[in-house]
Amino acid sequence: MAKTKKGQKETQDFSKHIRWFWKLFIGGILAILLIFLLASWGVFGEMPDHTVLENPKTNLATEIISSDGKTLGKFYFNDNRTPVSYDDLPQHLVDALIATEDARFHKHSGIDAIGTLRAAVFLGSKGGASTISQQLAKQLFHRRENANVIQKLSQKVREWIIATRLERQYTKEEIISQYFNIYDFGNNADGIRSASRIYFNKEPKDLDVKESAMLVGMFKNSSLYNPRRNPVGVKNRRNVVLAQMYKYDYIDKKLKDSLQNTELDLDYSPESHREGIATYFRGYLDGFMKEWIKNNPKPDGTKWNLYNDGLKIYTTIDSRMQKYAEDAVQQHMPRLQAEFFHQNTPDRNPTAPFLELDQSEIKDLLNRSMKQSERWRHMKYDLKKSDKEIEESFNKPVQMSVFAWVDGQASEIDTIMKPIDSMRYYKSFLRxxxxxxxxxxxxxxxxxxxxxxxxxxxxxxxxxxxxxxxxxxxxxxxxxxxxxxxxxxxxxxxxxxxxxxxxxxxxxxxxxxxxxxxxxxxxxxxxxxxxxxxxxxxxxxxxxxxxxxxxxxxxxxxxxxxxxxxxxxxxxxxxxxxxxxxxxxxxxxxxxxxxxxxxxxxxxxxxxxxxxxxxxxxxxxxxxxxxxxxxxxxxxxxxxxxxxxxxxxxxxxxxxxxxxxxxxxxxxxxxxxxxxxxxxxxxxxxxxxxxxxxxxxxxxxxxxxxxxxxxxxxxxxxxxxxxxxxxxxxxxxxxxxxxxxxxxxxxxxxxxxxxxxxxxxxxxxxxxxxxxxxxxx
Missing domain, CATH: 3.40.710.10 (DD-peptidase/beta-lactamase superfamily)
Structure with missing residues (x-):
């Protein structure tokens, strides 16, 4: 009899543990659901609604397009971004991204359960669990820099929710293209189009496999894997991407091995307001557009933003003829300038580069130019310096980079020169x-x-x-x-x-x-x-x-x-x-x-x-x-x-x-x-x-x-x-x-x-x- 009671007690104790297990399990599920629900309501931070998801706010550069369909340049402040559609992306670029960042991209709906479980069990030592959709959510709607553990966890939950919403809002192809368009590749290369133009001087559709692999490799950390500052690290990372492409049967072993032995072969073509083709025309166009914007508001009455609204300006400039014109100038001017300098050595012309002026007239000319200079304006009105202080600064040698023709090419020379002497130097150039x-x-x-x-x-x-x-x-x-x-x-x-x-x-x-x-x-x-x-x-x-x-x-x-x-x-x-x-x-x-x-x-x-x-x-x-x-x-x-x-x-x-x-x-x-x-x-x-x-x-x-x-x-x-x-x-x-x-x-x-x-x-x-x-x- 006593033995039976003991067995019953053990059975009851075991049942009690089972009940507690299920209570904890169900409670945990409910807690997780509650956390997701609270996050979706915006308790842990503002969540994008349907309209924001449909039109995520990104800064888009204004693009200047030639009559023959080439990009002459862009207007932008911080984001040199021009979006491209999925159809403009080469298939091997998409393959490289999926193989490296989210191999089950086409099998999940925003959250990779297998990857999440693996990351939880191995504490992330065998790879993270972020899907492309989650990474897009992070890029579009929040960052995690300088966040504590609790903030990171809440932000991760928000990423999951936004990722699933993005999956319902967009097709897989649209998510891919948005991710390529949003990422900052460094060196003013915002988005895949700018990146391909800046690093390889070509459009995305013209990238080859190894170029695509390099750019995809930069998704890990474009600051660390910067091809200009860290070419060895970038090459190694590119080779990891190629290995992933081979692992998932996107390329064969022979191609992988041959490409891994190649150099990066960059064709670095920076895009800035003072470099590139048709710079003077773009300077004129800046003024033209500001005048147009002043007189042509948006339908809602607000002003267009030349640097963020992603306008497209179609111009009459032919990129081929523009290049021929610039080449002609670059070919003739160094030779003409060389002859001018030859005729205006101090021995041949003591007042070089001036003629018909005596020393007092030259001094007056330089003083007038000094007071009309940007340096004078900055020191007088921004720094509140006195005229005497400014004049003294013009006569103190400083380090500077000056323009020069070197072997027939426009170049910069680092030198130490008085600003007043640099003004005289620049006045000697024919333009x-x-x-x-x-x-x-x-x-x-x-x-x-x-x-x-x-x-x-x-x-x-x-x-x-x-x-x-x-x-x-x-x-x-x-x-x-x-x-x-x-x-x-x-x-x-x-x-x-x-x-x-x-x-x-x-x-x-x-x-x-x-x-x-x-x-x-x-x-x-x-x-x-x-x-x-x-x-x-x-x-x-x-x-x-x-x-x-x-x-x-x-x-x-x-x-x-x-x-x-x-x-x-x-x-x-x-x-x-x-x-x-x-x-x-x-x-x-x-x-x-x-x-x-x-x-x-x-x-x-x-x-x-x-x-x-x-x-x-x-x-x-x-x-x-x-x-x-x-x-x-x-x-x-x-x-x-x-x-x-x-x-x-x-x-x-x-x-x-x-x-x-x-x-x-x-x-x-x-x-x-x-x-x-x-x-x-x-x-x-x-x-x-x-x-x-x-x-x-x-x-x-x-x-x-x-x-x-x-x-x-x-x-x-x-x-x-x-x-x-x-x-x-x-x-x-x-x-x-x-x-x-x-x-x-x-x-x-x-x-x-x-x-x-x-x-x-x-x-x-x-x-x-x-x-x-x-x-x-």
Missing amino acids: PGMMSMDPQTGHVKAWVGGMNYRHFQYDMVKQGKRQIGSTFKPFVYTAAIDQLHYSPCDEFPDTPFCIEAGKFGNPEEWCPKNSGGSYGGQRTLKNALANSVNTITARLIDKVGPQTVVDLAQKLGVESEMLPVPSIALGTPDISVYEMVGAYSAFANQGVYTKPVMVTNIEDKNGTILYQFKPETRDVLSEETAYVTVKLMQGVTEGGSGTRLKHTWAVNQPDYKEVVTGYPYGFTNPIAGKTGTTQNQSDGWFMGMVPNLVTGVWVGAEDRAVHFRTITYGQGAAMALPIWGLYMKSCYADETLNISKEDFVAPENLSINIDCSKETNDTGDDSDKKTPDDLNF
Whole structure:
């Protein structure tokens, strides 16, 4: 009997333990459910609702897109992110991610039960349990940095909940693409598109297997596995990814082994506001967009954010032509600068780089520049320094990086220099400005505002305006053709000529001289323009009047101030490259002015069109007048200062020990153009046209006192024309651009004689015309 009672007691005690087990088990389940429920209600922190999950907030860079579909650059503050769709991701990139981060991605609904159990049993020593969906949840909605254990646990619960919601909200493919788009790969590489462009200079769809493996390897920790700072670690991590791809049968052993033995083969192409292609154009576009945003609010009345809203700006710039333009500048400017430095050594020019200035004038110039500098503004208004303190700082040597041409390449040199001396150093550099445009559509194809945006940010296409010299003369000739029906074959005496005081409001008698002071014989208008004869240009403006010429130039799009005085005939106004290219385009476009266009469309991140340009055109000249003017300007390249475009040669630089090969142009197609050189050779211009492309080039220094001493190197034909020639050779070599080699279209009923076969052969000195043997360019 006692034995039975003892057995019953043992049975009851065991049952009691079972009941407690089930109570604890069920209680634990209920507790976990309660924790999840409380977390879903936001007790442990705000949870994203359905609308937020549907449109997660991420900062998207504004993308600048060329006419040929390439990304020219982006506007962003911190996040250089441009999303791509799943279809733009190569399959091996997706495979690498799944094999490395979440092998059962397609088998779970946000939480990997097997992985979670394994992580719990082995305390994470055999791998974590975070799925791609959980990692996306963490990236989108919270971070765990500097959190304690309780916070980390609560955040982990929130990750699980958000992950399951994401799985219900999105397809597996959309989750993959979002994860690639959200991740920060370092070095301003936000998202897979920026990462592939910055590290390999290609679009994601063009990545190969080993490149995909490297980028996926960075998901572990992009700060630690940074290919620029830790290439060995990144290579090892990449090889782990390749091993995982082999483990899950995405690649075979032979491919794995061969790829693991390769280097990273980076093609690092940083994306910043001061680097890359079309930097000066992007600088202009920044101002354009801010003005557009000011006048075009969102539907809800708020302002667009240029740096975060993911706008797409479709431009007229052709990335190929832009590159050819920048290459032409990079090829010509170091050679021109080398010659300038050669002529301006302290022995040859004690006031180098200035000419015509004494030491007191140079000091005044530098002091004015000092007070206009960003350094002065920062110290005076931000740091509240006195003028004396600021001036003293300009005369203390400091470490700095300065621009230099090194072996023909734009480079930076680390040095120690006084800021005031660095200002003088920078003033010694010659700078270019160049714009190229389709005259029929007005589409600007290339825009080069300088040679290095990091060190010379002032844009010499639209922002800068300089004296234009003889490139203004075609406006005078056009007015004479239009008003007086002159022919290119009409002759005028090349003799001294004056416009008396009082005529056209001129206070003094004006008697322009030809270069060199030589005259003689009769010249046709074609010959006179080709040789830029000043006296004949003066005779023409005397006949049509300065106001007529000013009115014409304004109709052709020149907005800069132009005084209606006789001297305007020789190019005294300051006008931008942008205005000049627009004006010349009307000649190539049969007398129709088309306002230059840079932006065709603006879209939001969803592809909704926010802006679409409307062309602005106006008839300015008859087809006949425009065509006759073009024929006049063809004479410049057939027998005038632009003749070198039709030849090739190699010449010696007399002061150098080596022979430098001249630029080989050898164009055979019709080209209309005009060179220009201002007083003292401070500005060199060339305007060149073919039927479907008009390009203007200016070269000069910041200050007019910095220039070549003689016209041999200082004329437009030596400073600016070579850039045009190099650019056009590249454009013609690229047959996909379809740049015209045909003649300009003649009007059907041409009444003005353009056949000057009996043209006089008289020649006279000209500020623009030199023979090949006079030049090394």
